[in-house]
Amino acid sequence: MxxxxxxxxxxxxxxxxxxxxxxxxxxxxxxxxxxxxxxxxxxxxxxxxxxxxxxxxxxxxxxxxxxxxxxxxxxxxxxxxxxxxxxxxxxxxxxxxxxxxxxxxxxxxxxxxxxxxxxxxxxxxxxxxxxxxxxxxxxxxVRRAPKPHVTIKYLEPDFTRLFLDGLRGLAPDGSSDPY
Missing domain, CATH: 1.10.150 (DNA polymerase; domain 1)
Structure with missing residues (x-):
């Protein structure tokens, strides 16, 4: 004890x-x-x-x-x-x-x-x-801890490019997204 x-x-x-x-x-x-x-x-x-x-x-x-x-x-x-x-x-x-x-x-x-x-x-x-x-x-x-399903540890390189293009308002092919 x-x-x-x-x-x-x-x-x-x-x-x-x-x-x-x-x-x-x-x-x-x-x-x-x-x-x-x-x-x-x-x-x-x-x-x-x-x-x-x-x-x-x-x-x-x-x-x-x-x-x-x-x-x-x-x-x-x-x-x-x-x-x-x-x-x-x-x-x-x-x-x-x-x-x-x-x-x-x-x-x-x-x-x-x-x-x-x-x-x-x-x-x-x-x-x-x-x-x-x-x-x-x-x-x-208590402090909130992120749930495992919402924690992104890394992004695949092709998805990273697609994600960043989407944030810039570009379509998957890199052209301007009209929507």
């Missing part, structure tokens, strides 16, 4: 005042009983929350801060992970995975009385599966 430890190796800021890392550690310990039985997932969850906590600390925001401050930090985090240093950028799918993990953490923290707010906004959607519909919450802090 992964365990987060602060740089100064302290677990409390005072008697019965656990640090945010200890709150995260409790959540991590409860993952196997919360529907996450795979040890490889525990590590991924810990790494995602650790990266978020480090980013928040660098920007002076607490892990269990006000909704406004957390939302502002989430916006900065999105910018950092989308357009920051190349080695720190996330693909849209990785971003979505990290937001899902953070959403699980904040939902747990709020249910346990450890947090009063989360940085996410949700909308309600209708999910259909095998003819049965139900209402689900959809986290709006």
């Amino acid at each position: 992964p365990v987060l430890v602060d740089d100064d190796l302290r677990f409390e800021d005072g008697p019965a005042v656990p640090r945010p890392s200890m709150v995260v550690n409790r959540w991590l310990r409860e993952l196997p009983a919360s529907g996450c039985p795979a040890p490889s997932s525990w590590e991924s969850y810990a790494r995602a929350v650790k990266a978020w906590m480090e980013f928040l600390a660098d920007h002076g925001v607490a892990v269990v801060d006000s909704r406004e401050r957390l939302k502002a930090a989430l916006g900065k985090y999105a910018e950092y992970r989308a357009a920051g240093p190349v080695r720190e950028r996330f693909a849209a799918t990785t971003w979505g995975q990290h937001m899902s993990i953070l959403s699980l953490f904040y939902r747990w923290a709020m249910e346990e009385g450890r947090a009063e707010a989360e940085p996410f906004t949700y909308r309600t959607a209708r999910a259909l599966f095998a003819g049965t519909g139900r209402e689900v919450r959809v986290n709006l802090a």
Whole structure:
């Protein structure tokens, strides 16, 4: 089971005042009983929350801060992970995975009385599966990824010429297209 430890190796800021890392550690310990039985997932969850906590600390925001401050930090985090240093950028799918993990953490923290707010906004959607519909919450802090069928990796040379001629308003034979 992964365990987060602060740089100064302290677990409390005072008697019965656990640090945010200890709150995260409790959540991590409860993952196997919360529907996450795979040890490889525990590590991924810990790494995602650790990266978020480090980013928040660098920007002076607490892990269990006000909704406004957390939302502002989430916006900065999105910018950092989308357009920051190349080695720190996330693909849209990785971003979505990290937001899902953070959403699980904040939902747990709020249910346990450890947090009063989360940085996410949700909308309600209708999910259909095998003819049965139900209402689900959809986290709006996701980046859209292109579908494989709309991603063109290359064009054949003859099609490239035809495509460019069409954009110029030319017919397939290169003459002016009257339409």
